[in-house]
Amino acid sequence: MPIEDSHAQRRVEILENELQSVYNSSSYKIGRKITWLPRTIRNAAAFAKRMGGMAGVMRYWKAYRKYTPLSGKKDYAYWMCLPPEHYEEALKEWFEQNSDEVLDLKHPVTYNQKAQWLKLHDDLKKRTFLSDKYLVRDWVKEKIGEEYLIPLLGVWDHFDDIDFDALPDKFALKTNHGSSWNYIVPDKSKMDRQDAKKKFDTWMQLNYAYMMGGLELQYRDIVPKILAEKYLENDGGELYDYKFFCFDGKVHYIKYVCGRYSDQPEQMVFYDRDWNRQKFNYIVPYTEPEIPRPKKLEKMIELSEILSAGFPCVRVDLYELADGTIKFGEMTFTTYGGIPEWHPAEANLMMGSLIHLPGVDDAPADTQ
Structure with missing residues (x-):
């Protein structure tokens, strides 16, 4: 390890020890107890303001009692009752709590940041229609034909x-x-x-x-x-599931997940549109399994580009059966909620460069 890195690591360790000493001190613990009530009141007032006043708080508690046992999620009622005027600030907080990035919605650059911008500014009505696994069948039938359903x-x-x-x-x-x-x-x-x-x-x-x-x-x-x-x-219980990452109606990358439908450990592999393996993925550790080129790769790319036309970013999922038959799976607008952990981290920026945000990427720097 270089001397500079060694010194930096030592400084981090010293700071961590000092902080731990403070947290364990009796004066800190006493101070936390003394300030508990003011902090609780302040937090409650901030929560009531975000919920839109006491009426909003009452809606929240009613939803909390009903939906927390059903969903198993303590935050379900919060998102359900959150007024739209607070969506942006709440989204920033959520994003920064669940990723290692800061969210600047005026200047998003990474894939994950731009996915959050699109949550607020993309065509929500069309997104909803195409995310409905029943209604989207009409879209697929119209665009590429009923035989793919x-x-x-x-x-x-x-x-x-x-x-x-x-x-x-x-x-x-x-x-x-x-x-x-x-x-x-x-x-x-x-x-x-x-x-x-x-x-x-x-x-x-x-x-x-x-x-x-x-x-x-x-x-x-x-x-x-x-x-x-x-x-x-398909043979062996594996279902050949290909996920086409499309940007402005063009397929750039294809993801294949191995082991999802079998007892094998799950692996994820990215390929380009010519079926060259790429050195990045997300969520699971990077591996390099060899996946055979799909029989109908060119046709699946063609179908994905028809379905994705008009969207800055969407994932089109298709199945290929053993006999080469292609079937439509779904269209996904927020892969892993828009916060996949990319490996390596640079892939997040590279994928983000492929998303063109109308009105943002076109705007002069001093007006964004």
Whole structure:
């Protein structure tokens, strides 16, 4: 280690020890107890102001009591009751608490920063329509054709409305208004219907926009439905799921996740549009598995670019079956809530450079 780095590390260790000594001191502990009431009053006043006064606070507590047990999220009621005029400041706080970046919405540069800007300024009505896993089927049918849709076996408003006798031996149940609210049934005779009912009865009462924090507002106005789709599978249980990162209607990168549908450890690999492996990913540690080039790569790129036209940034998910058949999965506007942890960190800036924000990137520096 260079001498300068060694000295810097030592200074950090000394500072940490000094801070720990302060926190452990009796005077600090006494001071915290003395100032507890003023701090509590100050925080309560700030919270009431953000909620829009006492009426807002009462709405919050009512929502907190109802939805915290259902969602398992203490912040669900906060996001649900937050007045729109406080969205920006709350989003900044959430972003900085959940990432290692500061959010400047006037000058966003990284992928994660620009994803937050788009949450507030993109075409929310269109985002909502395309995030609805039921309504988006009309968009796909119109844009690229019905043959790319996974066959729909049924749609219902309530779990108790489902006629399981009419469904095949294997199928996939999912909600239309969230992410990962799926129930895969490879063998109907072994399905735990009580478990499925409990999950869907819970999911149907929740709004995914408030589940993860960070204002994924494209889910807020979706009318909840339960869908049953044909069961998709390839040899060995792996489902070939390709995620096309599109910017202004052009595919730049393709993500493939290995092991998601098997017992193998999950790995993530990025490729460019010519299927050259890239040295970055996010969330999981970087690895270099060799993934065969998809049979219909060029066709999937073509379809993704048709579906993504007109959006600064969207991810189009497609499946390729063993026989080369292509099926549409979904369109995702906020990958990992817009805060994926990139490996290496420089990939965050590189991906951000591909997002063109109308009215921001075009504006002269002194007017942004």
